[in-house]
Amino acid sequence: MGSFKQFRWVKTWLAFGAVALLAACSAGPASFINTDITGSSLVANFKLKDLSGTERTMESYKGKVVAMFFGYTHCPDVCPITMQQWSEVKAKLGEKGDNLQVLFVSVDPERDTPELLKKYVPQFNPTFDALTAESSEELKPLLAGLRVYAGKVEGSRPDNYLMDHTSASYVFDQQGRARLLVRHNADSAPVVSDVEQILDGK
Numbered sequence: 001m002g003s004f005k006q007f008r009w010v011k012t013w014l015a016f017g018a019v020a021l022l023a024a025c026s027a028g029p030a031s032f033i034n035t036d037i038t039g040s041s042l043v044a045n046f047k048l049k050d051l052s053g054t055e056r057t058m059e060s061y062k063g064k065v066v067a068m069f070f071g072y073t074h075c076p077d078v079c080p081i082t083m084q085q086w087s088e089v090k091a092k093l094g095e096k097g098d099n100l101q102v103l104f105v106s107v108d109p110e111r112d113t114p115e116l117l118k119k120y121v122p123q124f125n126p127t128f129d130a131l132t133a134e135s136s137e138e139l140k141p142l143l144a145g146l147r148v149y150a151g152k153v154e155g156s157r158p159d160n161y162l163m164d165h166t167s168a169s170y171v172f173d174q175q176g177r178a179r180l181l182v183r184h185n186a187d188s189a190p191v192v193s194d195v196e197q198i199l200d201g202k
Contacts (some may be wrong), residue, residue: 008048010119013019014169019056020060029090029202030179030194030197030198030202031192031197032138032179032180032194033190033193033194034063034180034181034183034186034190034191034194035152035180035181035182035183036179036180036184037170037179037180037181038178041176042145042147042178043145043146043171043178044058044066044068044117044142044145044146044170044172044176044178045058045141045142045144045145045201046058046120046131046139046141046142046145048105048131048132048133048138048139048142049114049131049132049133050129050130050131050132051114051117051118051121051122051130053066053114056131056178058175059176061101061103061172061176062174062176063099063174064099064100064101064174064198065099065101065131065171065172065173065174065195065198066100066101066102066103066171066172066176067086067089067100067101067102067103067169067170067171067182067195068102068103068105068146068164068169068170068171068172069082069083069086069102069103069104069105069169069170070105070107070148070150070165071083071104071105071106071107071142072106072107072108072111072112072163072165072167073106073108073116073117073120074108074111074162074163075162077164078167078184079104080124081169081184081185082169082185083102083104083121083124083125083128084110084124085186085188085191086102086124086125086128087102087124087125087128087138088188089188089191089192089195090102090125090127092188092189092191092192093195093196093199096196096199099174099199100195100199101127101129102125102127102128102129103128103129103130103131104117104120104121104128104130104134105130105139105142106130106131106132106133107143107148107163107165108163109132109133109134109135109136109138109139109150110136111159112132112153114132117130119169126128127171136150146170146178147166148165148166149164149165149166150163150165150166151164151165152164167183167184168181168182168183168184169181169182169184170182171194171195171198173198174198174201179198180194180195180198182194
């Protein structure tokens, strides 16, 4: 009888151990499909205004996963395509998408007035926000911290120019740490999977 009880106890202990092991596996480190930049020296150092005119820093978004994209409203292709892709990702995340904040950072403060950004950004998703500077100088700490390039390409007129800029998006976790680099035109399914892992605390 004693050996039977001992067997049952061992069986129970093994079952408990297996459950604990599975739980530990499910809470393990993230396995990203897109470029993993966890632990890199990249940092989002900024003090910029959002669409409401409120001054924001990375600390303002603590508790949310942040997807940050650099662009400008006169962009003919890359910017609208990327913003639409992030709208799809947010939709596919379902309720979890409520904890994803997409930020459009204007690299063209000369033309991207707050009024213009208010019309441009929310058309992709009403929850999307923008960060804007009063000058290119004010943007420099953020661009340098993430190694983002932004430069003017002169056009036929002083006001008719393009901006050559980094086309990738940066994803930060709930503590503001850089975690993921998503290249332009990436398939949405892998992005959803990667962002979901960050939302789950991995």
